[in-house]
Amino acid sequence: MMARMASRQAMWAVAREEWRSLLRSRAALSAVVVTLLLTLTATLVGFEHRHAIESERSRFQSLADRQWHDQPDRHPHRVSHYGHYVFRPLSPLAFFDFGVDPFTGHTLYLEGHRQNSANFGDAGQSSVLLRFGLLTPAFVLQTLVPLLIGFLAFGSIARERERGQLRFSIAQGISGRTLLAGKLLAHALVAGLLALPAFAGMAYLSLTAAATAPAALFMLAGYALYLLMWSCAAVGISACASRARDALILFTGLWIVMVILIPRLVPDLASHRITLPTRIETDVAIRKDLAAIGDSHDPEDPYFRNFREQTLARYGVKKVEDLPVNYGGLLMAEGERLTSELFARYMQDNFRRQQEQSRWVHAFSPLSPAIAVRRMSAALAGSDRDSHARFLQDAEQYRYALIQALNRMHAEQVRYHNDKEQRIGQHNWQALPRFSPPAHPFAAILQAHVLPSLAVLAGWLAALLLAVMLLGKRLERKAT
Amino acid sequence: MPTTLAPEGAALAARALEVSYQAVPVLRGVDLRVERGEIYALLGGNGAGKSTMINAFLGFVNPSSGSVHVCGHDVAKAPLPARAQLAYVPENVALYEHLSARENIDYFMRLAGMPMTDTAGIERALDAVGLDDNSRGRRLGGFSKGMRQKVAIALALARRTPVLLLDEPNTGLDPQATSELNGLLKQLRGQDIAIFMVTHDLLSAAEVADRIGFLSRGRIVEEFSAAGPERFDVRNLYRNYAGHAFPQGAAWSHPA
Numbered sequence: 001m002m003a004r005m006a007s008r009q010a011m012w013a014v015a016r017e018e019w020r021s022l023l024r025s026r027a028a029l030s031a032v033v034v035t036l037l038l039t040l041t042a043t044l045v046g047f048e049h050r051h052a053i054e055s056e057r058s059r060f061q062s063l064a065d066r067q068w069h070d071q072p073d074r075h076p077h078r079v080s081h082y083g084h085y086v087f088r089p090l091s092p093l094a095f096f097d098f099g100v101d102p103f104t105g106h107t108l109y110l111e112g113h114r115q116n117s118a119n120f121g122d123a124g125q126s127s128v129l130l131r132f133g134l135l136t137p138a139f140v141l142q143t144l145v146p147l148l149i150g151f152l153a154f155g156s157i158a159r160e161r162e163r164g165q166l167r168f169s170i171a172q173g174i175s176g177r178t179l180l181a182g183k184l185l186a187h188a189l190v191a192g193l194l195a196l197p198a199f200a201g202m203a204y205l206s207l208t209a210a211a212t213a214p215a216a217l218f219m220l221a222g223y224a225l226y227l228l229m230w231s232c233a234a235v236g237i238s239a240c241a242s243r244a245r246d247a248l249i250l251f252t253g254l255w256i257v258m259v260i261l262i263p264r265l266v267p268d269l270a271s272h273r274i275t276l277p278t279r280i281e282t283d284v285a286i287r288k289d290l291a292a293i294g295d296s297h298d299p300e301d302p303y304f305r306n307f308r309e310q311t312l313a314r315y316g317v318k319k320v321e322d323l324p325v326n327y328g329g330l331l332m333a334e335g336e337r338l339t340s341e342l343f344a345r346y347m348q349d350n351f352r353r354q355q356e357q358s359r360w361v362h363a364f365s366p367l368s369p370a371i372a373v374r375r376m377s378a379a380l381a382g383s384d385r386d387s388h389a390r391f392l393q394d395a396e397q398y399r400y401a402l403i404q405a406l407n408r409m410h411a412e413q414v415r416y417h418n419d420k421e422q423r424i425g426q427h428n429w430q431a432l433p434r435f436s437p438p439a440h441p442f443a444a445i446l447q448a449h450v451l452p453s454l455a456v457l458a459g460w461l462a463a464l465l466l467a468v469m470l471l472g473k474r475l476e477r478k479a480t
Numbered sequence: 481m482p483t484t485l486a487p488e489g490a491a492l493a494a495r496a497l498e499v500s501y502q503a504v505p506v507l508r509g510v511d512l513r514v515e516r517g518e519i520y521a522l523l524g525g526n527g528a529g530k531s532t533m534i535n536a537f538l539g540f541v542n543p544s545s546g547s548v549h550v551c552g553h554d555v556a557k558a559p560l561p562a563r564a565q566l567a568y569v570p571e572n573v574a575l576y577e578h579l580s581a582r583e584n585i586d587y588f589m590r591l592a593g594m595p596m597t598d599t600a601g602i603e604r605a606l607d608a609v610g611l612d613d614n615s616r617g618r619r620l621g622g623f624s625k626g627m628r629q630k631v632a633i634a635l636a637l638a639r640r641t642p643v644l645l646l647d648e649p650n651t652g653l654d655p656q657a658t659s660e661l662n663g664l665l666k667q668l669r670g671q672d673i674a675i676f677m678v679t680h681d682l683l684s685a686a687e688v689a690d691r692i693g694f695l696s697r698g699r700i701v702e703e704f705s706a707a708g709p710e711r712f713d714v715r716n717l718y719r720n721y722a723g724h725a726f727p728q729g730a731a732w733s734h735p736a
Contacts, residue, residue, distance in 0.1 A: 006593030006594075007593070009593070009595055010591050010592075010593055013587060013590030013591060013595070014591070017587055020579075021576070021578060024578045163574055164570060164572055165574040165576065167570065167574065168570060168573075168575070168588075169588070169591055170538075170540075170563070171538050171563060171566075171568040172563070172588050172591040172592040172639075173560055173563040173564040173591070173593065174591040174592070174593070179591075476539065476559055476560075477539070477540060477541075477542065478540070
C-alpha cells in the first residue's frame with residue numbers, strides 16, 4: 001500500500017517535472033500556445049461556420065417554402081416543374097467536423113422527371129472524401145496535435161538518456177514503469193489541454209442540446225483514445241531510441257505514414273480498384289436507358305401505347321377522352337414512376353460502389369488510426385458520406401412523393417380537354433407536407449461506424465500501453 | 481589477495497561476479513565486500529571493468545554468473561530494493577540544468593519515493609556538503625563540476641542511504657575541490673556509510689580509502705588496506721597501478 005502510494009507520488013513528480021521543463025522551454029511553450037490558439041480558433045470558426053450555414057439554411061428554406069406557397073393558381077404540371085429547394089439540416093456537432101459537407105453541399109433542387117444530379121456527383125469518391133485540410137477542430141486534433149505531441153515528447157526519455165539523467169533517475173530507485181507512466185501522464189494531459197477548446201465546445205453543446213450528449217460523449221472518448229495513443233507512441237519511441245534525434249526522426253516518420261501517407265494513398269487505391277462512373281458517363285447512360293423505355297409524348301411508342309390500352313381496359317372505356325380521370329396526369333405519373341425507378345437504380349449502384357470504396361478504405365484503419373478516427377468523427381458529426389447519402393435518398397423519396405401528388409392532382413382535378421389551359425387552386429400544393437428527413441437512429445451510427453473505429457483505437461492504445469510497460473521494465477536495465 | 485566472502489551483512493558484496501558484453505568477458509570472477517563505515521577505492525586502467533562494476537551494483541548489467549548484493553538485496557533479483565539502499569554520484573553529475581540545487585534534490589527525493597515534507601531537510605543536506613546559500617536557489621546551468629557533485633552528495637545525504645557509489649569523483653576537480661570532497665567522504669564514513677568509489681586518482685584514493693583494490697582485465701588482482709599487515713603506501717600502490725593498468729613502457733608521469 002505504502003509502495004503504491006510512493007510510486008504514485010513519484011509518477012506525479014515525473015509528470016510535474018516534465019511540465020516544468022516544457023514551461024521553461026520557450027520553443028515548447030510557444031508551440032503549445034500556438035496550437036492551443038489554433039484549436040480555439042478552429043472551434044470558434046466551426047461554431048460560426050455551422051451557425052452561418054444553419055441561419056442561411058433556415059432563411060433559404062423559409063424563402064423557398066414561401067415561394068412554393070405563394071405560387072398562383074396554376075396547372076399542377078407547371079408546379080412540378082417550378083420545383084422546390086430542400087436543405088440538409090446540420091447536426092449540432094457539425095461545427096467540430098465538416099466532413100464531406102464542403103464537397104457535397106447542403107442544398108438540393110427537386111423537380112419533376114429529374115433526379116437530383118448530386119446523386120451522381122464525383123464528390124462521393126472515397127479519394128475526395130479523405131482529402132481534408134480545412135481548419136476544423138477535427139483537423140487540428142487528428143493531424144496537428146499528434147505531431148505536436150511528438151515534438152514535445154520525443155526527448156522525454158531519449159534526451160535524458162543522452163544527458164545521463166535517465167541513469168541517475170533510475171539509480172534513485174524509481175521503477176522504469178513509474179517513470180514512463182509519469183512522462184505519459186504529462187504528455188497525455190498536455191494533449192488534453194490542446195484539445196480542451198474543442199472538448200469544451202462539445203460539452204457546451206451537450207448542455208444546451210441534450211440530444212447531442214451521447215454523440216459528444218462518444219466523440220470525446222474516441223479523440224481521448226486517439227490522443228492518448230499518440231502520447232504513448234511518442235513516449236514509447238523516446239524510450240526505445242538511444243538519441244533524441246533518432247526519436248524525433250522515427251516519430252515524424254510514423255506520423256507521416258499513419259496520418260498523411262496511408263489516409264491519402266488508400267482512398268486513391270480504392271478509387272482505382274472500385275471505379276465510380278463520372279457524372280457525364282452516368283448522364284449518357286441514363287439518357288440511353290430513358291430512350292429505351294420509350295417516349296410518352298409519342299402516341300405510337302409501343303410501351304405507352306400498351307399503357308394506354310391497359311388504362312382504357314381498366315376503366316372499361318374506348319377513348320382517353322371518356323376516362324373519369326385525366327389521362328395526361330396518369331401518363332405523367334407513369335412516366336415519373338419509370339424514370340424514378342431508372343434513376344434509383346443508378347443511384348443505388350452509385351451508392352453501392354461508394355460504400356464498397358469506403359469499406360475498402362476502412363479495412364486499412366488497423367494500419368492507420370487516423371482513418372479510424374476520421375470515420376468515427378464524421379459519422380458522429382453527421383457529416384460523413386453515409387449521412388449525405390441518406391439525405392439524398394430522403395430527398396429523392398420526398399421528391400417522388402411530391403411529384404406524384406401533383407400528378408394525382410393533374411389526373412383528378414384537371415380535365416383532359418383543353419388540359420394546358422386549366423389551373424387548380426394554390427391550396428392544393430400548400431397542403432402538401434414539407435421536407436422533413438427522419439432522424440437516423442443513433443444506435444445504427446454507433447454500430448456502423450463508431451464502435452468499429454473505437455475498437456481499432458482501443459486496440460492500438462492497448463498494444464502501445466503494453467509496449468510502454470515492457471519498455472519500462474527494459475529501462476531499468478538499459479538506462480544508458 | 482581477494483577473498484571469497486558471504487554477501488550477508490555486508491553493505492556491498494560481489495561474489496564470483498562475471499559479466500560479459502556480447503560474449504566478451506569484462507568482469508571475471510570478482511569477489512568484493514564493502515562494510516558500513518568503510519571507504520573502498522577500486523582502481524584500474526581504462527577498460528579494466530571499473531564502470532561495469534558500478535553498473536553491476538546499480539543493476540544496469542546482468543551478471544553472467546555470480547551475484548551482487550546491496551545490503552543483502554540480490555541486485556539481479558530485486559533491483560529496486562537494492563537501489564533504494566544506495567546513492568550514486570556519477571562522473572558527470574546528471575542533474576537538471578533548469579532546476580536549482582534545492583529543486584533538484586526535491587525532485588530526486590520524490591523519485592526515490594521519499595518526498596521531503598519540509599525544506600529544512602534539504603537545507604541541512606546542503607549545509608553538510610558546504611554549498612553556499614547564494615547558490616542553492618540558482619539554476620544548475622552555471623554550476624562547476626565540484627558544485628554539482630556537492631548537490632549529488634547532498635541528495636545522497638538527504639536520502640540517508642547506507643551506501644554511496646562514486647564514479648571517478650575527482651576527475652575534473654581542482655585541488656581545493658578534491659580536498660573538500662575527501663573531507664566530506666571521511667565525514668560520511670564517520671556516519672557509518674559504506675562508500676565505494678572507482679577512480680584513476682591514486683593520491684586521493686590513498687588519502688581517503690580504507691581499502692584499495694586493483695582491477696585489471698576484469699579481475700581484482702591486488703587489494704591493500706590502510707591498516708594491518710597489507711598496509712599500503714603510495715609508492716607501492718603506484719608501482720602496482722602502473723604495472724597492471726598500463727602496458728610496459730607506456731608514458732606515465734609520477735605523482736609529485
